[in-house]
Amino acid sequence: MRIEDEIKQPVFRNNFEKAIINLSYTAGWLEVRQAAAFRPYGLTLPQFNILRILRGQHPQPATVALLIDRMLDKTSNASRIVDRLEEKQLVTRCVCPVNRRAVDIRITDAGLELLGRIEAEDILNPVRLGLGAFSADELHQLNELLDKMRSDN
Protein backbone atom coordinates (compact mmCIF):
# COMPACT_ATOMS: atom_id res chain seq x y z
CA MET A 1 0.00 0.00 0.00
CA ARG A 2 1.29 3.47 -0.81
CA ILE A 3 2.28 5.67 2.10
CA GLU A 4 -0.44 8.21 1.16
CA ASP A 5 -3.07 5.57 1.83
CA GLU A 6 -1.38 4.08 4.89
CA ILE A 7 -1.48 7.31 6.82
CA LYS A 8 -4.50 8.88 5.10
CA GLN A 9 -2.58 11.96 4.02
CA PRO A 10 -3.22 12.43 0.29
CA VAL A 11 -0.70 15.21 -0.32
CA PHE A 12 2.80 15.99 0.91
CA ARG A 13 4.62 19.30 0.63
CA ASN A 14 7.19 17.60 -1.59
CA ASN A 15 8.61 14.19 -2.33
CA PHE A 16 11.47 14.68 0.08
CA GLU A 17 9.12 15.13 3.02
CA LYS A 18 7.13 12.19 1.74
CA ALA A 19 10.29 10.05 1.64
CA ILE A 20 11.23 11.06 5.17
CA ILE A 21 7.80 10.14 6.50
CA ASN A 22 7.80 6.95 4.45
CA LEU A 23 11.18 6.01 5.91
CA SER A 24 10.08 6.54 9.52
CA TYR A 25 6.78 4.78 8.97
CA THR A 26 8.34 1.78 7.25
CA ALA A 27 11.03 1.41 9.92
CA GLY A 28 8.34 1.47 12.63
CA TRP A 29 6.24 -1.03 10.68
CA LEU A 30 9.22 -3.35 10.49
CA GLU A 31 10.07 -2.96 14.16
CA VAL A 32 6.58 -4.01 15.21
CA ARG A 33 6.96 -7.22 13.22
CA GLN A 34 10.40 -7.98 14.57
CA ALA A 35 9.32 -7.36 18.16
CA ALA A 36 6.36 -9.70 17.68
CA ALA A 37 8.70 -12.40 16.38
CA PHE A 38 10.84 -12.17 19.53
CA ARG A 39 7.99 -12.01 22.01
CA PRO A 40 7.52 -15.80 22.35
CA TYR A 41 11.13 -16.01 23.49
CA GLY A 42 10.81 -13.25 26.08
CA LEU A 43 13.41 -11.09 24.34
CA THR A 44 13.32 -7.60 22.89
CA LEU A 45 15.25 -6.63 19.77
CA PRO A 46 17.97 -4.72 21.68
CA GLN A 47 18.39 -7.66 24.05
CA PHE A 48 18.73 -10.04 21.09
CA ASN A 49 21.36 -7.84 19.49
CA ILE A 50 23.41 -7.67 22.67
CA LEU A 51 23.24 -11.44 23.00
CA ARG A 52 24.53 -11.84 19.43
CA ILE A 53 27.45 -9.53 20.08
CA LEU A 54 28.30 -11.51 23.21
CA ARG A 55 28.20 -14.78 21.30
CA GLY A 56 30.57 -13.25 18.75
CA GLN A 57 33.07 -12.68 21.56
CA HIS A 58 32.47 -15.97 23.34
CA PRO A 59 34.31 -17.38 25.24
CA GLN A 60 36.06 -14.04 25.61
CA PRO A 61 34.13 -11.44 27.66
CA ALA A 62 32.86 -8.11 26.38
CA THR A 63 32.77 -4.79 28.21
CA VAL A 64 29.92 -2.30 28.12
CA ALA A 65 32.11 -0.05 25.97
CA LEU A 66 32.54 -2.83 23.40
CA LEU A 67 28.78 -3.45 23.31
CA ILE A 68 28.09 0.25 22.68
CA ASP A 69 30.68 0.30 19.91
CA ARG A 70 29.03 -2.64 18.15
CA MET A 71 25.42 -1.59 18.71
CA LEU A 72 23.38 0.12 16.02
CA ASP A 73 22.17 2.72 18.44
CA LYS A 74 25.17 4.29 20.10
CA THR A 75 23.24 6.26 22.67
CA SER A 76 21.10 3.44 23.98
CA ASN A 77 21.81 2.41 27.50
CA ALA A 78 23.64 -0.90 27.18
CA SER A 79 24.11 -1.04 30.94
CA ARG A 80 20.41 -1.43 31.62
CA ILE A 81 19.82 -3.84 28.75
CA VAL A 82 22.50 -6.03 30.31
CA ASP A 83 20.60 -5.70 33.63
CA ARG A 84 17.58 -7.38 32.02
CA LEU A 85 19.66 -10.13 30.47
CA GLU A 86 21.39 -10.76 33.79
CA GLU A 87 18.04 -11.05 35.59
CA LYS A 88 17.07 -13.72 33.07
CA GLN A 89 20.45 -15.40 33.64
CA LEU A 90 21.33 -15.18 29.97
CA VAL A 91 24.55 -13.28 30.72
CA THR A 92 26.95 -12.91 33.66
CA ARG A 93 28.64 -9.76 34.83
CA CYS A 94 31.80 -9.51 36.96
CA VAL A 95 34.40 -6.87 37.57
CA CYS A 96 37.33 -7.24 35.19
CA PRO A 97 40.33 -8.41 37.22
CA VAL A 98 42.94 -6.44 35.26
CA ASN A 99 40.97 -3.16 35.10
CA ARG A 100 38.54 -2.83 37.94
CA ARG A 101 36.73 0.07 36.22
CA ALA A 102 35.59 -2.30 33.51
CA VAL A 103 33.00 -5.07 33.77
CA ASP A 104 33.38 -8.39 31.98
CA ILE A 105 30.13 -9.56 30.43
CA ARG A 106 29.72 -13.11 29.14
CA ILE A 107 26.88 -15.02 27.55
CA THR A 108 25.80 -18.08 29.57
CA ASP A 109 25.02 -21.57 28.26
CA ALA A 110 21.33 -20.71 28.63
CA GLY A 111 21.92 -17.62 26.50
CA LEU A 112 23.70 -19.60 23.80
CA GLU A 113 20.94 -22.18 23.84
CA LEU A 114 18.24 -19.52 23.49
CA LEU A 115 20.04 -17.80 20.59
CA GLY A 116 20.42 -21.15 18.85
CA ARG A 117 16.75 -21.93 19.30
CA ILE A 118 15.69 -18.54 17.92
CA GLU A 119 17.93 -18.78 14.90
CA ALA A 120 16.88 -22.35 14.17
CA GLU A 121 13.37 -20.97 13.70
CA ASP A 122 14.72 -18.31 11.29
CA ILE A 123 12.19 -15.85 12.67
CA LEU A 124 13.88 -12.83 11.09
CA ASN A 125 13.57 -14.29 7.60
CA PRO A 126 12.18 -11.49 5.40
CA VAL A 127 9.50 -13.70 3.90
CA ARG A 128 8.43 -14.92 7.33
CA LEU A 129 8.25 -11.32 8.51
CA GLY A 130 5.84 -10.62 5.67
CA LEU A 131 8.09 -8.30 3.69
CA GLY A 132 7.82 -7.67 -0.03
CA ALA A 133 9.91 -9.55 -2.57
CA PHE A 134 12.85 -7.65 -4.02
CA SER A 135 15.19 -8.31 -6.90
CA ALA A 136 18.93 -8.15 -6.28
CA ASP A 137 18.98 -4.91 -8.22
CA GLU A 138 16.24 -3.33 -6.09
CA LEU A 139 18.01 -4.27 -2.87
CA HIS A 140 21.18 -2.67 -4.18
CA GLN A 141 19.26 0.50 -5.11
CA LEU A 142 17.58 0.68 -1.71
CA ASN A 143 20.89 0.33 0.11
CA GLU A 144 22.45 3.03 -2.05
CA LEU A 145 19.57 5.43 -1.50
CA LEU A 146 19.60 4.92 2.26
CA ASP A 147 23.36 5.46 2.39
CA LYS A 148 22.86 8.63 0.39
CA MET A 149 20.23 9.90 2.84
CA ARG A 150 22.90 10.01 5.53
CA SER A 151 25.55 11.53 3.30
CA ASP A 152 25.35 14.94 4.98
CA ASN A 153 26.27 17.19 2.08
Add this chain to the structure above:
Amino acid sequence: MRIEDEIKQPVFRNNFEKAIINLSYTAGWLEVRQAAAFRPYGLTLPQFNILRILRGQHPQPATVALLIDRMLDKTSNASRIVDRLEEKQLVTRCVCPVNRRAVDIRITDAGLELLGRIEAEDILNPVRLGLGAFSADELHQLNELLDKMRSDN
Protein backbone atom coordinates in the same frame (compact mmCIF):
# COMPACT_ATOMS: atom_id res chain seq x y z
CA MET B 1 29.13 6.56 4.48
CA ARG B 2 28.10 3.01 3.61
CA ILE B 3 26.20 1.09 6.25
CA GLU B 4 29.01 -1.48 6.45
CA ASP B 5 31.36 1.21 7.68
CA GLU B 6 28.80 2.96 9.89
CA ILE B 7 28.23 -0.09 12.06
CA LYS B 8 31.62 -1.76 11.49
CA GLN B 9 30.09 -4.95 10.15
CA PRO B 10 31.86 -5.75 6.88
CA VAL B 11 29.63 -8.61 5.76
CA PHE B 12 25.90 -9.31 5.88
CA ARG B 13 24.22 -12.65 5.35
CA ASN B 14 22.53 -11.22 2.28
CA ASN B 15 21.46 -7.91 0.80
CA PHE B 16 17.97 -8.20 2.22
CA GLU B 17 19.26 -8.34 5.78
CA LYS B 18 21.60 -5.51 4.93
CA ALA B 19 18.68 -3.41 3.64
CA ILE B 20 16.65 -4.12 6.78
CA ILE B 21 19.50 -3.04 9.03
CA ASN B 22 20.20 -0.04 6.81
CA LEU B 23 16.55 0.98 7.02
CA SER B 24 16.43 0.79 10.83
CA TYR B 25 19.76 2.54 11.18
CA THR B 26 18.88 5.36 8.80
CA ALA B 27 15.50 5.94 10.43
CA GLY B 28 17.19 6.16 13.84
CA TRP B 29 19.82 8.51 12.44
CA LEU B 30 17.09 10.75 11.10
CA GLU B 31 15.11 10.69 14.32
CA VAL B 32 18.10 11.89 16.33
CA ARG B 33 18.42 14.90 14.01
CA GLN B 34 14.72 15.70 14.13
CA ALA B 35 14.62 15.44 17.92
CA ALA B 36 17.60 17.79 18.18
CA ALA B 37 15.82 20.31 15.96
CA PHE B 38 12.79 20.32 18.28
CA ARG B 39 14.71 20.46 21.54
CA PRO B 40 15.08 24.27 21.64
CA TYR B 41 11.29 24.49 21.55
CA GLY B 42 10.76 21.98 24.34
CA LEU B 43 8.83 19.63 22.09
CA THR B 44 9.31 16.02 21.06
CA LEU B 45 8.43 14.75 17.61
CA PRO B 46 5.24 12.95 18.73
CA GLN B 47 4.14 16.08 20.59
CA PHE B 48 4.73 18.18 17.47
CA ASN B 49 2.72 15.77 15.34
CA ILE B 50 -0.21 15.85 17.76
CA LEU B 51 -0.14 19.65 17.76
CA ARG B 52 -0.26 19.70 13.96
CA ILE B 53 -3.25 17.38 13.89
CA LEU B 54 -5.02 19.62 16.42
CA ARG B 55 -4.30 22.69 14.33
CA GLY B 56 -5.79 20.89 11.34
CA GLN B 57 -9.03 20.50 13.30
CA HIS B 58 -8.99 23.94 14.85
CA PRO B 59 -11.30 25.50 15.95
CA GLN B 60 -13.11 22.17 16.07
CA PRO B 61 -11.95 19.82 18.86
CA ALA B 62 -10.37 16.42 18.35
CA THR B 63 -10.85 13.29 20.43
CA VAL B 64 -8.13 10.88 21.46
CA ALA B 65 -9.56 8.39 18.99
CA LEU B 66 -9.18 10.89 16.14
CA LEU B 67 -5.57 11.59 17.13
CA ILE B 68 -4.74 7.88 17.10
CA ASP B 69 -6.37 7.50 13.68
CA ARG B 70 -4.23 10.31 12.25
CA MET B 71 -0.96 9.41 13.96
CA LEU B 72 1.78 7.51 12.20
CA ASP B 73 2.16 5.16 15.09
CA LYS B 74 -1.20 3.67 15.94
CA THR B 75 -0.13 1.98 19.14
CA SER B 76 1.52 4.94 20.76
CA ASN B 77 -0.24 6.32 23.79
CA ALA B 78 -1.87 9.52 22.61
CA SER B 79 -3.48 10.02 26.02
CA ARG B 80 -0.16 10.54 27.75
CA ILE B 81 1.31 12.66 24.99
CA VAL B 82 -1.70 14.94 25.43
CA ASP B 83 -0.89 14.96 29.18
CA ARG B 84 2.50 16.53 28.41
CA LEU B 85 0.99 19.09 26.06
CA GLU B 86 -1.65 19.98 28.61
CA GLU B 87 0.99 20.51 31.32
CA LYS B 88 2.69 22.96 28.96
CA GLN B 89 -0.68 24.62 28.34
CA LEU B 90 -0.41 24.03 24.59
CA VAL B 91 -3.74 22.15 24.52
CA THR B 92 -6.90 22.00 26.58
CA ARG B 93 -8.91 18.95 27.49
CA CYS B 94 -12.55 18.85 28.53
CA VAL B 95 -15.25 16.23 28.59
CA CYS B 96 -17.33 16.27 25.43
CA PRO B 97 -20.81 17.54 26.33
CA VAL B 98 -22.71 15.28 23.92
CA ASN B 99 -20.77 12.07 24.71
CA ARG B 100 -19.29 12.11 28.18
CA ARG B 101 -17.05 9.13 27.38
CA ALA B 102 -15.17 11.26 24.86
CA VAL B 103 -12.77 14.09 25.61
CA ASP B 104 -12.55 17.21 23.46
CA ILE B 105 -8.97 18.30 22.88
CA ARG B 106 -8.16 21.73 21.45
CA ILE B 107 -4.94 23.55 20.63
CA THR B 108 -4.52 26.80 22.58
CA ASP B 109 -3.35 30.15 21.25
CA ALA B 110 0.03 29.44 22.81
CA GLY B 111 0.10 26.14 20.91
CA LEU B 112 -0.74 27.82 17.63
CA GLU B 113 1.89 30.45 18.26
CA LEU B 114 4.55 27.82 19.00
CA LEU B 115 3.72 25.83 15.87
CA GLY B 116 3.95 28.97 13.78
CA ARG B 117 7.30 29.87 15.28
CA ILE B 118 8.71 26.38 14.63
CA GLU B 119 7.52 26.31 11.04
CA ALA B 120 8.79 29.82 10.36
CA GLU B 121 12.26 28.49 11.14
CA ASP B 122 11.73 25.58 8.70
CA ILE B 123 13.68 23.34 11.05
CA LEU B 124 12.58 20.14 9.29
CA ASN B 125 13.99 21.27 5.98
CA PRO B 126 16.00 18.31 4.61
CA VAL B 127 19.03 20.42 3.84
CA ARG B 128 18.95 22.00 7.28
CA LEU B 129 18.72 18.51 8.81
CA GLY B 130 21.91 17.61 6.97
CA LEU B 131 20.38 15.06 4.60
CA GLY B 132 21.84 14.12 1.25
CA ALA B 133 20.70 15.73 -2.00
CA PHE B 134 18.33 13.65 -4.12
CA SER B 135 17.04 14.01 -7.65
CA ALA B 136 13.29 13.86 -8.23
CA ASP B 137 13.82 10.45 -9.79
CA GLU B 138 15.71 9.12 -6.78
CA LEU B 139 13.01 10.31 -4.39
CA HIS B 140 10.40 8.55 -6.48
CA GLN B 141 12.47 5.34 -6.45
CA LEU B 142 12.99 5.51 -2.70
CA ASN B 143 9.27 5.97 -2.05
CA GLU B 144 8.43 3.05 -4.34
CA LEU B 145 10.96 0.76 -2.69
CA LEU B 146 9.74 1.61 0.81
CA ASP B 147 6.13 1.02 -0.22
CA LYS B 148 7.20 -2.32 -1.66
CA MET B 149 8.90 -3.31 1.60
CA ARG B 150 5.51 -3.21 3.31
CA SER B 151 3.68 -4.98 0.51
CA ASP B 152 3.27 -8.22 2.47
CA ASN B 153 3.28 -10.74 -0.35
Add this chain to the structure above:
DNA sequence: TAACATTAAATGTATCTACACATATTTGTA
Protein backbone atom coordinates in the same frame (compact mmCIF):
# COMPACT_ATOMS: atom_id res chain seq x y z
C1' DT C 1 -35.89 -1.95 32.52
C1' DA C 2 -32.18 -4.96 34.01
C1' DA C 3 -28.30 -7.35 32.15
C1' DC C 4 -24.80 -7.43 29.10
C1' DA C 5 -21.79 -5.73 25.39
C1' DT C 6 -19.37 -2.01 23.33
C1' DT C 7 -16.90 2.22 23.25
C1' DA C 8 -13.61 6.02 24.83
C1' DA C 9 -10.18 7.16 27.56
C1' DA C 10 -7.10 6.55 31.35
C1' DT C 11 -3.98 3.81 34.06
C1' DG C 12 -0.41 0.18 35.24
C1' DT C 13 3.75 -2.15 34.14
C1' DA C 14 7.84 -3.21 31.56
C1' DT C 15 11.16 -1.74 28.33
C1' DC C 16 13.69 1.48 25.70
C1' DT C 17 15.89 6.05 24.21
C1' DA C 18 18.18 10.26 25.45
C1' DC C 19 20.83 12.99 28.18
C1' DA C 20 22.84 14.73 32.45
C1' DC C 21 25.26 13.55 36.38
C1' DA C 22 27.60 10.50 39.92
C1' DT C 23 31.06 7.12 41.39
C1' DA C 24 35.03 4.41 41.25
C1' DT C 25 39.31 3.40 39.13
C1' DT C 26 43.26 4.21 36.49
C1' DT C 27 46.57 7.11 34.30
C1' DG C 28 49.33 11.16 33.52
C1' DT C 29 51.90 14.77 35.42
C1' DA C 30 53.84 18.37 38.37
Add this chain to the structure above:
DNA sequence: TACAAATATGTGTAGATACATTTAATGTTA
Protein backbone atom coordinates in the same frame (compact mmCIF):
# COMPACT_ATOMS: atom_id res chain seq x y z
C1' DT D 1 53.66 11.21 46.03
C1' DA D 2 49.73 14.04 45.44
C1' DC D 3 46.38 15.49 42.47
C1' DA D 4 43.99 16.41 38.25
C1' DA D 5 42.30 14.33 34.02
C1' DA D 6 40.55 10.59 31.64
C1' DT D 7 38.07 6.29 31.57
C1' DA D 8 34.33 2.77 32.51
C1' DT D 9 30.25 2.12 34.24
C1' DG D 10 26.12 3.09 36.86
C1' DT D 11 22.10 6.02 38.27
C1' DG D 12 18.36 9.55 37.84
C1' DT D 13 14.84 11.63 35.23
C1' DA D 14 11.79 12.53 31.35
C1' DG D 15 9.47 10.93 27.48
C1' DA D 16 7.97 7.29 24.46
C1' DT D 17 6.40 2.50 22.90
C1' DA D 18 3.74 -1.66 23.73
C1' DC D 19 0.29 -4.14 25.67
C1' DA D 20 -3.02 -5.45 29.27
C1' DT D 21 -6.38 -3.89 32.41
C1' DT D 22 -9.70 -0.63 34.47
C1' DT D 23 -13.35 2.80 34.70
C1' DA D 24 -17.13 5.20 33.08
C1' DA D 25 -20.61 6.09 29.66
C1' DT D 26 -23.47 4.54 26.14
C1' DG D 27 -26.00 0.99 23.24
C1' DT D 28 -28.50 -3.13 22.76
C1' DT D 29 -31.49 -6.66 23.75
C1' DA D 30 -34.19 -10.08 26.13
